[in-house]
Amino acid sequence: MNRKFDIVHMLKYVILIAGTCTVLFPLYVVFVNAFKKEDEGSNPFSLPASFLNFENFANVIDRADIMHAFLNTFLIIIIALLGNIILGTMVAYAVGRIQFGGKMLVIGAFLIATIIPTITTQVVTFSIIQAMGIYNTLYAPILLFVGADVIQIYIYLQFIKNIPYELDESAMMDGASLLRIYRSIILPLLGPATATLIILKTINIYNELYIPFLYMPKQDLVVVSTAIMRFAGNNQAQWTNICAAILIIMIPTILLYLFLQKYIFSGVTSGAVKG
Amino acid sequence: MSHISYPLQRKLILISFLLIPLALLAIFTYYPAMRLVYLSFTSWDGISPVKEWLGLGNYIEIFTNPDLFGVFLHQIPYVLIGIIQNIVAIVFAVILNSKLRGRNFFRVMLFLPFIMNAVAVAFMFQYVFDTTNGSLNGLLGLVGLESWQQSWLGNASLVNYALASIGFWRFMGYNMVIYLGALQSIPGDMYEAARIDGASRFQMLWSLTIPNLTPIISLNMFLTFSGALAVFDLPFVLTKGGPAGASETFLFKTIETAFQFNNYGLASAMSVVLLLFTAIILVVQNLVINRKGD
Numbered sequence: 001m002n003r004k005f006d007i008v009h010m011l012k013y014v015i016l017i018a019g020t021c022t023v024l025f026p027l028y029v030v031f032v033n034a035f036k037k038e039d040e041g042s043n044p045f046s047l048p049a050s051f052l053n054f055e056n057f058a059n060v061i062d063r064a065d066i067m068h069a070f071l072n073t074f075l076i077i078i079i080a081l082l083g084n085i086i087l088g089t090m091v092a093y094a095v096g097r098i099q100f101g102g103k104m105l106v107i108g109a110f111l112i113a114t115i116i117p118t119i120t121t122q123v124v125t126f127s128i129i130q131a132m133g134i135y136n137t138l139y140a141p142i143l144l145f146v147g148a149d150v151i152q153i154y155i156y157l158q159f160i161k162n163i164p165y166e167l168d169e170s171a172m173m174d175g176a177s178l179l180r181i182y183r184s185i186i187l188p189l190l191g192p193a194t195a196t197l198i199i200l201k202t203i204n205i206y207n208e209l210y211i212p213f214l215y216m217p218k219q220d221l222v223v224v225s226t227a228i229m230r231f232a233g234n235n236q237a238q239w240t241n242i243c244a245a246i247l248i249i250m251i252p253t254i255l256l257y258l259f260l261q262k263y264i265f266s267g268v269t270s271g272a273v274k275g
Numbered sequence: 276m277s278h279i280s281y282p283l284q285r286k287l288i289l290i291s292f293l294l295i296p297l298a299l300l301a302i303f304t305y306y307p308a309m310r311l312v313y314l315s316f317t318s319w320d321g322i323s324p325v326k327e328w329l330g331l332g333n334y335i336e337i338f339t340n341p342d343l344f345g346v347f348l349h350q351i352p353y354v355l356i357g358i359i360q361n362i363v364a365i366v367f368a369v370i371l372n373s374k375l376r377g378r379n380f381f382r383v384m385l386f387l388p389f390i391m392n393a394v395a396v397a398f399m400f401q402y403v404f405d406t407t408n409g410s411l412n413g414l415l416g417l418v419g420l421e422s423w424q425q426s427w428l429g430n431a432s433l434v435n436y437a438l439a440s441i442g443f444w445r446f447m448g449y450n451m452v453i454y455l456g457a458l459q460s461i462p463g464d465m466y467e468a469a470r471i472d473g474a475s476r477f478q479m480l481w482s483l484t485i486p487n488l489t490p491i492i493s494l495n496m497f498l499t500f501s502g503a504l505a506v507f508d509l510p511f512v513l514t515k516g517g518p519a520g521a522s523e524t525f526l527f528k529t530i531e532t533a534f535q536f537n538n539y540g541l542a543s544a545m546s547v548v549l550l551l552f553t554a555i556i557l558v559v560q561n562l563v564i565n566r567k568g569d
Contacts, residue, residue, distance in 0.1 A: 008476075012370045012373070012375065015366070015367070015370060016367070016370060016381045016385075019367060019381070019385050023384055023385060023387055023444070023448075024384070025403075025414075026399050026400060026403050026410070029403065029410040030399050033402075042407070042408050043413065044402070044409065044410040044413050045413060045414075087295065087296045087299070090292040090293075090296065091293065091296045093288070093292060094289050094292040094293050095293075098285050098288060098289055106293065106297070109297075109300060109305075110296075110300065113300055113304040113305075115553070115557065116308060116550065117501065117505050117549075117550075117553065118303075119505060119507065120311075120526070120529075120546045120549050120550055121307035121311055121546065122530070122533075123311065123314070123529070123533045123539055123542050123543055123546055124307035124310045124314070124543070125303060126533075126534075127321075128302065128303070128307065143303075144303065147299035147300075147302065147303040148299075148303035148304065150300060150304070153296070172281065177279070177284060178281070178284045178288050179284075179288065182288075203389075203390055206392060207391075207393045207394075208393075209393055209394050209508055209511075209512070210507070210508065214534070224394075225392060225393065225394045228392070228394050228395055229394050229512060232398050232401075239402055239405075239408060242398055242402070243402070245395075245398075246395045246399050249392050249394075250391055250392060250395050253390050253391060253392065254387070254390070254391075256390075257383075257387065257390045258383070261383050261386075264386075264390070265382070265386070265452055265456075268449065268452050268453065268456075269452060269453060269455075269456030270456075
């Protein structure tokens with residue numbers, strides 16, 4: 001019995017270590033090659049002559065407009081998040097707290113929208129963005145991240161159900177206005193949902209390629225995804241440089257992840273349990 | 276606002292809180308979806324004011340032209356690897372749900388790929404799969420499997436498996452964390468009771484864990500299938516659909532048809548087909564799950 005248990009236990013570790021190695025293998029290769037000089041040979045596994053060779057990184061920062069890309073990405077994330085939080089909590093409050101005819105219709109309209117893949121409707125969305133005159137501006141992705149992706153409504157609706165309505169009632173007894181209840185009771189209590197939303201949306205927007213590519217071709221409006229795509233396209237086969245670019249773009253999210261992993265896990269779990 | 280009566284306040288809140296969100300919903304979701312259906316019956320080129328009515332012409336074109344409908348075959352590897360991905364994710368979730376030293380370390384490691392920038396990951400794997408300098412061929416050389424070395428992204432019969440395996444690398448940990456969350460919500464006393472009844476480890480897994488995971492498995496399978504239908508970014512970034520169109524996907528073709536060939540009518544019809552397929556998967560899946568539940 002004990003022997004059998006040991007074998008199962010060992011097997012678990014073998015599987016876990018194999019999985020971890022699979023995750024780390026491409027990252028290791030990118031990491032060591034980002035510090036190599038062009039002439040250091042073609043063995044992708046060998047260590048670089050020195051880990052202090054930052055030439056590739058300097059090249060990328062110089063030629064890929066990477067700082068500009070970080071700034072644009074950051075701006076888009078901040079404003080889109082604000083918009084998402086404001087609109088999401090407002091809808092959740094109106095629909096989750098006030099009885100009115102057509103309430104189910106409104107909820108249904110938002111929920112059905114979450115299963116329509118936005119990328120399939122780009123053919124028409126593109127002409128809407130053009131008609132609004134915001135093509136090739138930062139407003140285009142911001143508006144699309146706020147208006148076209150309504151997952152936040154679902155998350156807030158789930159959370160607001162668990163806030164007891166007695167809180168609202170006692171506040172009304174004290175004469176608080178509905179606006180006041182939204183601001184001082186509901187908004188703070190939706191904090192955990194907001195944390196979930198911030199995490200999911202930040203990962204989504206940071207990783208999104210197609211919307212910035214299609215709606216902001218202008219050089220000034222580069223974001224991290226489009227910056228690395230252009231850089232890799234212009235420096236085909238200069239792997240040491242491309243590896244440095246990959247690292248520069250990955251490092252901020254990896255650091256954020258290591259610090260916030262607990263919240264990221266709970267965010268993903270609560271955000272995914274839909275349908 | 277506090278001196279206004281509550282019924283009036285309710286009306287004001289409803290109007291002011293729902294107006295903008297509903298307007299955005301209408302503009303960016305429902306209008307495009309309906310417009311898509313209308314355009315799918317026309318030959319619109321995206322610019323000219325004239326939209327010639329084609330009836331079902333675009334749809335007939337899609338289902339009879341193997342260049343268009345045939346690309347769905349390229350997406351089968353994504354479905355197959357997606358199914359394997361879910362099985363592997365369940366295995367990891369079950370392992371990490373048991374008492375284990377370093378559990379959190381492994382969870383953090385396995386989930387790591389999900390948070391990474393998709394384009395950066397794509398280029399990282401271009402390097403892995405590179406024929407001459409790539410680390411995969413290098414690895415095969417090291418372990419004496421030189422005969423397996425090849426041009427992973429340049430071989431028409433392998434390219435889609437290579438691309439789909441990048442998706443596997445990125446999303447396995449995400450599925451795992453969702454399964455782990457579901458596992459942790461199964462009450463422990465159910466296992467306790469099963470153990471007292473003398474159930475084996477495997478019996479508990481098969482008759483207790485898996486049935487409790489069914490709704491989440493169903494959700495993940497929906498995401499896997501609809502994701503496989505809408506594959507776009509990996510071939511777009513890495514292979515541009517090559518070699519010789521072998522890695523083109525239906526969505527890739529749709530976007531190309533619209534924005535490169537300016538055939539918005541046909542592209543709209545293709546989008547509608549994709550939306551319908553997604554809806555069909557959802558409905559079929561719900562039917563299967565509901566019947567099982569009865």
